[in-house]
Every structure is written in C-alpha cells, then in structure tokens.
Amino acid sequence: MSIFSTEVFKGKHALVTGATGGIGYETAKGLSAMGTDVTITGRKEDVLNDLKDEILKDVSDAKINIVVADLADASDREKLVQSAENSFGPVSLLVNSAGMTGGGVLEDLTQEELERVMHLNFTVPILLTQRLYDSMKKNKEGAIVNVSSLSGLRGTVGGTAYVGSKFALNGFTQSFALEAIEHNIRVNAVCPGFVDTxxxxxxxxxxxxxxxxxxxxxxxxxxxxxxxxxxSTPEDVANTILFLLTDAAENIVGEAVIISGGSLMR
Structure with a gap:
C-alpha cells in the first residue's frame, strides 16, 4: 500500500541506476507513480522494457526514458547523462542503485576482483554524481540516495571487497552530504540487510x-x-528511498538508514 501522493514529484526528473535489479526496479515504479519523469538505466534492455511496460500499465501518461548502459564504462556514463538531460532536462533526483557482489576470503581475493567491485560500488556512484552535481547546484535543489548495505556498517566473512566498497560508499555519502547541503541538496544512503532479490x-x-x-x-x-x-522485500527498500527523496525528509542529511527487520537488535 502506497502512502505517497501522485503529485509529490510532478515536473521533476529522476535518474535511477541499476533499474534492472529488484530495488532499482521498484524505486523507478514508485517514482513514476509519484509524478516523476524517470530515466532508467541498466545493462539488460529486455528488463528495462518490461519495467517501462509495467509502469505504463499503472501510469498511462508516465514519461520514461530508457538508456542501456554499463556504468563501469566512462563513455556509457556520459551517454546516460546526455540522454537523460536531452529527454527531460536536468536531473534533480538521483538514486545510485547499481552495484554488485563479489570477492571472497582474503587469501582467494584477486586484485582484479577487488578493483572491479570497488569500481562499480564506490567509484562509479561518485563519478556519476559528480557529473550531475553542477546542474543541481545551479538549480539549488536535489536529493540523492545511495543504495548501500548493512554490510557497509559491519564486516562479514569473505566480505573484504564488497563490505569495503559499501563502507566506502557510506563514507562518500556522509562527506558529500556536508558539501551538498549548502546548496539545498540532500544526500543519504539506505543500508538493507538481506533483500528478496x-x-x-x-x-x-x-x-x-x-x-x-x-x-x-x-x-x-x-x-x-x-x-x-x-x-526485506524490494518494496520495503524502495519505499524508504522514496521517502528520503521527498521534502518530508528535509532534515535527514548524511544518514545511513538501516532496513533489516531489526537484525541489529539480535
């Protein structure tokens, strides 16, 4: 059941990365239902098309821009930004949901795998956010949510690469939040435990x-x-993301919101 108005984001433009994954998929659906023009991106064109069709069944006049991209590639990131801005204008809502697992126990971890996980989970969200930051500053508005993990708050066996990347993403969230809030741009993260994706x-x-x-x-x-x-379900996480993007969360800045069914109390 949705608690959100269909007019909350009317006239705004949101970009959702990792929209072919469960959390990004549900977040894009929720944003469209709240009136947003949405650019969705991922590597699987068929899933993006399915998402667009599903959105249009619920919101017949929804504006959806699909961009197939591998965000690990700089030229694809630039293609994404250009397509997004040409379609619906400046992006004011950004959800960095793209990510990957990987790695293993330390003795089995290769440098290639470590760098691959760190690049997609940490470096890519920074570089994409950096590319969109100027237009947000000029317009003096914006909200950004980074999809981190409970593993960004505590270690796990075999988690050196993945856990390290999510700890780093939370560090970026806090540091950038201090810079961005001066321009009326809020930055937060969500930290789900296991999600049914x-x-x-x-x-x-x-x-x-x-x-x-x-x-x-x-x-x-x-x-x-x-x-x-x-x-948690993908909808649990998406609903938290949507709330953090709204003005109802205007004094939530640089936080890592845990969504884990109370796991930290056990």
Whole structure:
C-alpha cells in the first residue's frame, strides 16, 4: 500500500541506476507513480522494457526514458547523462542503485576482483554524481540516495571487497552530504540487510553453502533470526528511498538508514 501522493514529484526528473535489479526496479515504479519523469538505466534492455511496460500499465501518461548502459564504462556514463538531460532536462533526483557482489576470503581475493567491485560500488556512484552535481547546484535543489548495505556498517566473512566498497560508499555519502547541503541538496544512503532479490538470494545461498545448508534451510534461519520474522522485500527498500527523496525528509542529511527487520537488535 502506497502512502505517497501522485503529485509529490510532478515536473521533476529522476535518474535511477541499476533499474534492472529488484530495488532499482521498484524505486523507478514508485517514482513514476509519484509524478516523476524517470530515466532508467541498466545493462539488460529486455528488463528495462518490461519495467517501462509495467509502469505504463499503472501510469498511462508516465514519461520514461530508457538508456542501456554499463556504468563501469566512462563513455556509457556520459551517454546516460546526455540522454537523460536531452529527454527531460536536468536531473534533480538521483538514486545510485547499481552495484554488485563479489570477492571472497582474503587469501582467494584477486586484485582484479577487488578493483572491479570497488569500481562499480564506490567509484562509479561518485563519478556519476559528480557529473550531475553542477546542474543541481545551479538549480539549488536535489536529493540523492545511495543504495548501500548493512554490510557497509559491519564486516562479514569473505566480505573484504564488497563490505569495503559499501563502507566506502557510506563514507562518500556522509562527506558529500556536508558539501551538498549548502546548496539545498540532500544526500543519504539506505543500508538493507538481506533483500528478496536475485542478489540477496545468491548471498543467502552462498552463506548456506559455507555451513553445509540448502538455500531453503538458510533462508528459514535468516527469517527466524529477525525480530520482524522476514527478510526485506524490494518494496520495503524502495519505499524508504522514496521517502528520503521527498521534502518530508528535509532534515535527514548524511544518514545511513538501516532496513533489516531489526537484525541489529539480535
């Protein structure tokens, strides 16, 4: 059930990266339902087209711009920004949702894998945000949400690359928030625990394998370990992102909002 008005973001332009993943997918749907013109990007054109079709079923006059891009590539990032601005004008709402898992225990971690994870999860959001920052400053408005992780707040076995990248993303969020708020631009992060997405399910499967358990057994353990009794859904995370983008969150600055079913209390 939505608590958001269909007029909240009327006339604004949002850019959602990682829109082919569960969290980005649901966030893009929510933004469109709130009146936003949305540019969506990811590497899977078929999923982006499915997302556009799904949005248009619910919001027949929605304005959706699809850009297939690999954000790890500088030329693709520039193509994305140019297409977004040419389609709907300056971006005032940015959701950095693109990311990846990867790595392993330290003795198995290669430099190539470490750099690949750090580049997409940490460097790319910075460079894309930097590219859009000037227009936000000129217009004296903006809101940015970085999709981090509970793993950006505590370590995990085999998490050197992924956990390190999310700790770094939270550091960027806090540092940039101090700079951007002077220009009426708010920057925050969300830090989900396990989410019912492909990435989340893969993480649960890997954790189960380390302990000799099936995916189903490990999922049951994860659900039962939480005060809420379940891992988060993509909609749980998307709704928090949407709230942070609205003026209702105008005094929330540089925060890392945890969405984990109460896991930190156990």
């Amino acid at each position: 492909k990435m989340g399910r893969d993480g649960i499967k890997s954790k189960g394998e380390r302990h000799g358990r099936s995916f189903e057994e490990q999922l049951k353990i994860e659900n039962e370990s939480l005060p809420s009794g379940r891992i």
